[in-house]
Amino acid sequence: MSYADAFAKSIADPDGFWGQAAEAVTWDRAPAKVLDDGAAPFYRWFAGGELNTCHNALDRHVAGGRGDQAALIYDSPVTGTARTYTYAELLEQVARFAGVLRSLGAGKGDRVVIYMPMVPEAVVAMLACARLGAVHSVVFGGFAPRELAVRIDDARPAVVVSATCGIEPSRIVEYKPMLDSALEMAEHTPAHCVILQREQAPATLVPGRDLDWHEAMAAAEPAECVPVAATDPLYILYTSGTTGKPKGVVRDNGGHAVALLWSMRNVYDIAPGEVFWAASDVGWVVGHSYIVYGPLLLGATSILYEGKPVGTPDAGAFWRVISDYGVNALFTAPTAFRAIKKEDPEASLLAEHDISSLRTLFLAGERLDPDTYHWATDRLGVPVVDHWWQTETGWAVAANLRGLDPMPIKPGSPTVPVPGYDVRVLDIVGERCAPGVDGAICVRLPLPPGTLPTLWRDDERYLASYLSAYPGYYLTGDGGHVDEDGYLFVMGRTDDVINVAGHRLSTGSMEAALAGHPAVAECAVIGVADELKGQVPRGLVVLKSGVEIDHGSLRDELVRMVRDQVGAVAGLKRVDIVPGLPKTRSGKILRKTMRGIADGADEPVPSTIEDASVLDALRPVLRTHR
Ligand code: COA
Ligand code: AMP
16 A cells, blocks of 8 residues: 555544554454544544453464564673573563562552563563553653652552663662662552562562562463453553653553554564564663564564663674674664764774664654764665654654655655644644644644553543643644645654653753752753754752852752752753843743753744843853853
């Protein structure tokens, strides 16, 4: 089918289009309906259907003859190990861990928080939840205890699964003390924690509460798949909103399985048995969709890489993995390629590896700058495909669909809306913008299968955050335009969410950390452009009057507070102490204006500004980088 036909059909006849796609899933009970719009604007997909996501990802492949095929290849340069799990082996581990969870009282609908590094046990734990109909919520290992505690209190898990440490090239990150401290901060207390002891940092377990992963596995009885409703939640993934309180994005079982299977073939052009590598982290949506569920639902081989693009041991690490495992498609964030390019500008390390298996490089997570696009295209000699999506959507909103009819690539654009997404760029009054004119990128409802049906136990916030700005549309939070040829250009967030090295972070949670210092009267965090990481946060604080304090040590303390309270991954390295922050007459801090000035733009001074002299005083500070 051509892209144009697929897109037109998906919009005109969503029932027909997604009903056909749903045939790729094994259902315990066929859906009664494809699209259920009875409670619009809350839409549900495949109502009445029953399935088990783990069955679709593992059992049916083993039953269908893929038992000896590699399902998951764990490659860990930071520990010097590599291990392949066949579909049969992974199924055995998952069924057994499902037995562990069941014995701890976790069943259908119960939540399980997973706070783990990039180890196979993280994947096993996710799939074991899916097997029982329990709802996992994976928290990225780079987040600090406070962020973990907030998520634990919102998800209220029966069990937490963790490991004693993660391994960064420069240090061992001890997770166990962070977990213990998060559990002290949290109001909710899970009955049990299952802890994977890693030899790099063994930890003491809390008697009665903590179980050793290996001991629990040895004692467990394997558990069978529990069929769940297509509309039941598979997972909650917290993502940064504009406030400090993260949003619990809910993913259902049925729509998710249908959409990811469709995307593996049509967006990524991957067939069962091929090797797909998403060099991301299981803590992010890319890891959920394309390290774990997408490749396994399809019967492909997925790579789980515990390492970095550079430094583990060098800028040839990606080429080594591609050649060792015959990777057919690599998916990562542009920042990873900028890091490689910085270290090895000529990609001279490529000569040491045979990467002829690679057909396509997919990039997402942040804007793909044309320089990085050209560098990657020239060096790799394969199509470099930018595609745009978000935690909320769970899969691509705009892409160059490699499995339909691929289109010419325009650097700077993720190409066209993916079938199912009726993307519209709207102006301030909700009219469609003319080609080339920037506006708010929205998607006309309903969103396709696989996208968020709501926020965890917060329908109101779902409506307020996404559906209220333009009735009938989902607000993506990104701004951009469509050109004369219908290509979408995503220019950046229109809110206070920032993107640091492909990691989505909220300036609100960093501000909350800064504001917690007794000397700070008010503060703002803005994301400014950075050559390597795309954006980095910068903090600006105003001191309470009369406070006398050494500015140098205060700045260090504030940087440390953000690191301790939000996590190292926030990457806040610079805080300036300033006399005042520019505001509107109604008291709103002009973050966008400050960001524009810091990025060197000719930023207009808003007419709503309360006192322009405050902004003028800040200009030299904002324009000075590190
Ligand atoms: N657990 C604990 N700490 C973590 C972590 C984790 N899972 N991931 C990152 N951190 C820490 C890092 O050690 C670093 O700490 P430091 O300040 O002590 O050095 C800090 O968080 C910032 O990490 P990062 O933003 O990754 O910067 P970096 O300088 O270590 O590496 C890149 C830069 C570009 C190599 C790296 O960001 C990268 O590989 N990016 C790809 C991003 C990606 O895959 N995104 C997923 C979307 S597809
Ligand atoms: P996350 O929810 O962490 O996946 O982050 C989603 C946000 O990352 C989007 O709202 C965009 O701002 C940004 N983003 C993701 N992919 C792209 C892309 N291909 N081009 C531009 N921005 C992107």
